[in-house]
Structure formats: structure tokens, C-alpha cells
Amino acid sequence: xxxxxxxxxxxxxxxxxxxxxxxxxxxxxxxxxxxxxxxxxxxxxxxxxxxxxxxxxxxxxxxxxxxxxxxxxxxxxxxxxxxxxxxxxxxxxxxxxxxxxxxxxxxxxxxxxxxxxxxxxxxxxxxxxxxxxxxxxxxxxxxxxxxxxxxxxxxxxxxxxxxxxxxxxxxxxxxxxxxxxxxxxxxxxxxxxxxxxxxxxxxxxxxxxxxxxxxxxxxxxxxxxxxxxxxxxxxxxxxxxxxxxxxxxxxxxxxxxxxxxxxxxxxxxxxxxxxxxxxxxxxxxxxxxxxxxxxxxxxxxxxxxxxxxxxxxxxxxxxxxxxxxxxxxxxxxxxxxxxxxxxxxxxxxxxxxxxxxxxxxxxxxxxxxxxxxxxxxxxxxxxxxxxxxxxxxxxxx
Amino acid sequence: xxxxxxxxxxxxxxxxxxxxxxxxxxxxxxxxxxxxxxxxxxxxxxxxxxxxxxxxxxxxxxxxxxxxxxx
Ligand SMILES: Cc1ncc(COP(=O)(O)O)c(C=O)c1O
Numbered sequence: 001x002x003x004x005x006x007x008x009x010x011x012x013x014x015x016x017x018x019x020x021x022x023x024x025x026x027x028x029x030x031x032x033x034x035x036x037x038x039x040x041x042x043x044x045x046x047x048x049x050x051x052x053x054x055x056x057x058x059x060x061x062x063x064x065x066x067x068x069x070x071x072x073x074x075x076x077x078x079x080x081x082x083x084x085x086x087x088x089x090x091x092x093x094x095x096x097x098x099x100x101x102x103x104x105x106x107x108x109x110x111x112x113x114x115x116x117x118x119x120x121x122x123x124x125x126x127x128x129x130x131x132x133x134x135x136x137x138x139x140x141x142x143x144x145x146x147x148x149x150x151x152x153x154x155x156x157x158x159x160x161x162x163x164x165x166x167x168x169x170x171x172x173x174x175x176x177x178x179x180x181x182x183x184x185x186x187x188x189x190x191x192x193x194x195x196x197x198x199x200x201x202x203x204x205x206x207x208x209x210x211x212x213x214x215x216x217x218x219x220x221x222x223x224x225x226x227x228x229x230x231x232x233x234x235x236x237x238x239x240x241x242x243x244x245x246x247x248x249x250x251x252x253x254x255x256x257x258x259x260x261x262x263x264x265x266x267x268x269x270x271x272x273x274x275x276x277x278x279x280x281x282x283x284x285x286x287x288x289x290x291x292x293x294x295x296x297x298x299x300x301x302x303x304x305x306x307x308x309x310x311x312x313x314x315x316x317x318x319x320x321x322x323x324x325x326x327x328x329x330x331x332x333x334x335x336x337x338x339x340x341x342x343x344x345x346x347x348x349x350x351x352x353x354x355x356x357x358x359x360x361x362x363x364x365x366x367x368x369x370x371x372x373x374x375x376x377x378x379x380x381x382x383x384x385x386x387x388x389x390x391x392x393x394x395x396x397x
Numbered sequence: 398x399x400x401x402x403x404x405x406x407x408x409x410x411x412x413x414x415x416x417x418x419x420x421x422x423x424x425x426x427x428x429x430x431x432x433x434x435x436x437x438x439x440x441x442x443x444x445x446x447x448x449x450x451x452x453x454x455x456x457x458x459x460x461x462x463x464x465x466x467x468x
Contacts, residue, residue, distance in 0.1 A: 041407065042406070042407045042408065043407075043438060044438045045427075045428030045429055045438030045439045046428065046438075049407075049438060049439070050411075050426045050439055053407050053408070053410075053411045053439070054411055056408070056411075057408065057411040057412060057415065061415070071459075072412060073408060073409070073412065239406070240406070240407055240436070240437065240438070241405045241406035241407070241408075241436060241437060242405060242436060243436045244436065249405070249406070251405070251406070251409075251461060253408055254406050254408065
């Protein structure tokens with residue numbers, strides 16, 4: 001039997017990859033679907049199918065509320081943020097278009113863009129962020145040409161936790177009639193987002209990070225006013241609607257949601273999304289709490305850990321994704337010791353973001369990364385600092 | 398007397414049920430009656446006298462439906 005780790009036993013600081021543990025209500029919701037509902041949501045007419053359909057609808061509605069969206073049908077479920085970004089990017093960009101993105105992007109954005117550039121479909125400008133990872137909106141403005149169709153920006157860095165001024169960048173897009181696509185994989189559930197006020201046309205989110213849903217959940221959200229027919233589907237297939245026709249339906253969400261959805265996962269995501277939205281102080285408080293944890297860690301580590309070097313700022317609000325290293329050790333060595341000797345889970349390397357690591361000057365080795373969740377406590381951080389202190393003072397093995 | 402609202406997509410049927418209920422219209426999701434064919438497996442049943450009000454609510458929310466049939 002594998003040990004149940006949801007009640008401690010390890011210190012899990014790899015929440016930027018996926019959050020753990022999940023709230024108990026998330027696990028319960030997955031089990032409830034698996035044991036009591038079970039059916040396919042969009043297909044048959046029996047009671048269990050209707051209940052499955054209601055789960056999907058309620059999840060759509062909860063996600064719509066989270067982002068200040070009015071029409072729940074504008075929430076499109078995908079298997080993760082990567083699929084949502086591919087759908088948005090490949091769905092919007094056409095032959096001859098120009099796109100603007102940044103040096104802080106995750107590979108889930110930069111790879112599809114690079115691929116389209118390489119095969120001659122689009123031209124691409126990559127705007128360099130400063131050493132703290134922040135983008136200057138005016139630099140983005142200057143990159144716009146008459147051919148610019150879309151600007152794609154990572155809201156919160158999965159490497160150093162910094163948050164981009166998306167509202168300002170979105171305003172530039174609005175003024176120039178450019179589609180603004182935002183990668184909210186790290187920020188959904190952590191930073192307050194209002195799709196309208198933040199001037200976003202399309203956003204991608206992961207269900208399994210700051211929303212505390214299961215892996216295999218995520219989605220694309222299209223703002224109420226955006227003409228969704230400007231996005232081509234990535235997948236075509238069965239939707240349970242217009243089955244007499246061989247054409248893909250042209251309404252939402254069916255246009256983009258072919259194939260059976262991950263209903264077990266979505267029921268978990270529904271529970272997670274409700275859980276964080278009902279927390280006292282809401283998302284604002286979550287961001288504050290995370291910034292506090294981050295500052296606490298940085299301050300302690302800077303005091304006690306020899307050769308500690310941190311790339312994340314303790315001056316700015318942050319999603320508490322912290323890149324650091326102990327200068328006398330390789331990052332893979334440190335991660336391994338933390339895991340094997342102290343039961344502390346962290347992530348080393350480049351975090352799927354080679355350009356971001358080039359931006360902060362840590363390419364090709366990368367850094368260690370801690371990512372805190374709403375469940376992490378200062379006591380765990382104390383233990384981690386102790387562990388890092390011992391590592392930094394210890395003999396190299 | 399009852400009427401049913403038929404939809405092209407189950408997504409819209411469930412959305413409609415939610416909007417109708419929050420506007421205090423008594424309604425229920427049921428399987429599409431045998432004599433009516435619809436690709437979408439379920440539909441929303443309402444009281445006939447609510448037909449007009451229900452149509453208004455669907456239109457206001459831009460919820461696409463196929464048709465309303467009195468049973
Ligand atoms: C900024 C960012 N974008 C996209 C992704 C991809 O998310 P997913 O693993 O859900 O596809 C991640 C997570 O790894 C991320 O941190």
C-alpha cells in the first residue's frame with residue numbers, strides 16, 4: 001500500500017507544477033462522480049447523464065464567476081493550460097499574421113508560436129523582460145505592426161512568481177484592435193482577474209494548480225464580447241449536438257469541445273474553484289498570504305543559508321513561486337538532498353521556460369524552485385530553511 | 398398542460414434550466430419524449446402558461462433553443 005500523504009509526512013513545495021494536497025472536498029467530488037454519477041454528460045437522456053451534464057455546467061458557471069464572465073458557455077474545457085494555449089494561438093493566428101510575446105513565456109506558449117514561425121505561417125516578436133521578469137508595456141507597443149493579430153503574455157511567472165501589468169498591456173491591445181491572449185496558468189485562483197477590466201480577449205487556465213482541481217483539467221475562457229468565430233477549433237468530433245450533420249457545430253461551447261469531457265476531474269475542479277472563492281478574504285487574501293510566505297522564506301533563507309541567492313523579489317506582490325540556489329551546490333544536487341534526506345519536494349532546472357531563465361541569467365543550469373500553496377505553513381518554511389542551512393554548510397557528497 | 402423546450406445541445410438545455418429556475422419558473426429536465434426527436438437527449442419541461450415568459454428569458458440570455466412543443 002502506498003502511504004497517504006495528504007495529511008503530512010512530506011513538505012510539498014512543488015505547487016507551481018501542480019498543487020498538493022487538494023482540499024478534501026475535491027477528492028470527495030471526484031469519488032462522488034466515479035461512484036454515483038458516472039455517466040457521459042452530453043449524450044444520453046437518462047437521469048445519470050443529466051446529473052453529469054449539470055456537473056459540467058456548474059463548473060463552467062463557477063469558472064465564469066471567478067473571471068467576471070457573464071456567459072458560462074464562453075468557458076471551454078481542455079485537458080490542461082497547454083491545450084487551451086494551443087487552441088487560442090493556433091485558432092487565432094493565420095498565414096501572414098504577426099504575433100508579439102515575451103521572454104517570460106512557458107514552452108506551452110513559445111513552442112506553438114515558434115513552430116508557426118518556423119513553418120512560415122507567422123512572424124514573431126519576443127519582447128525582452130527586465131532582470132526582475134517584468135515587461136515594459138511601452139516596449140510591447142513599439143513592437144506592434146500593421147500585421148499584428150495577437151499579443152500573448154504569461155500573467156504570472158512560473159519561474160520567479162512576478163506578475164505582469166496585463167491591464168495596461170490589454171489596453172494597448174484594445175486601442176490597436178489586437179487580440180489579447182493571457183496565460184493564467186499560474187495566476188488563476190491566486191491573482192484577482194476580471195476578464196473585462198483586465199482587457200483580456202482570451203485566457204488560458206490550469207485547473208490543477210491554484211484552483212486545486214485534479215490534473216487533467218484546464219480551459220480557455222473567451223470574453224463575453226469577443227467574436228469566438230475568430231478562433232478555429234483545434235479538435236473536431238462528436239459533441240452530442242447536430243449528430244445528423246458532418247459539420248462541426250458553430251456555437252459555444254460545442255464548437256471547441258469535441259469528445260467526452262473529464263467529468264470526474266471537472267467535479268473536482270468545481271469543488272476546488274468553490275473552495276477558494278468561498279475562502280475568507282477571497283482571492284485578494286490568497287495573494288497576500290502567498291506574498292507573506294514568500295517574503296518570510298526569502299528573509300529567513302537570506303539570514304541563515306550560506307551562499308543563498310534568490311531571483312524572486314521580496315518587494316513585489318507575488319504568486320510565491322521562488323527561484324533560488326545555493327551557489328556552492330548544483331541545483332539538481334540540492335533538490336535531491338531535500339527530497340531524499342528531508343522529505344521536501346521542490347523542482348530544479350528550467351521549469352519549461354528556457355527564455356525566462358535566460359532573462360534572469362540562470363540558463364542553462366536553471367534554479368531550484370519552491371511554490372507555496374494556501375496550505376503551506378511558516379513552520380514548514382522554517383524546516384526547509386533549516387534543511388537548506390545544513391545543506392549549505394555540509395560537506396559535498 | 399406541459400410544454401417542452403428542445404435544444405440542439407445539452408449544454409444549452411442545462412444552462413436554460415438554471416436561468417429559468419433562477420427566474421422562478423418551475424421546470425424540470427426530462428428525456429426527450431419519444432414522439433419528438435431531438436439529437437440532444439434531454440429537454441426542459443415547463444408549464445404551458447410559462448411559455449412566453451420562458452421564451453423571453455431564453456432570448457434575453459441568448460440561449461439558443463430548437464423549439465417549444467406543447468405536450
Ligand atoms: C505559466 C504556465 N503556462 C502554462 C503551463 C502549462 O500548464 P499545464 O501543465 O496545465 O498544461 C504552466 C504549468 O506548467 C505554467 O506554469
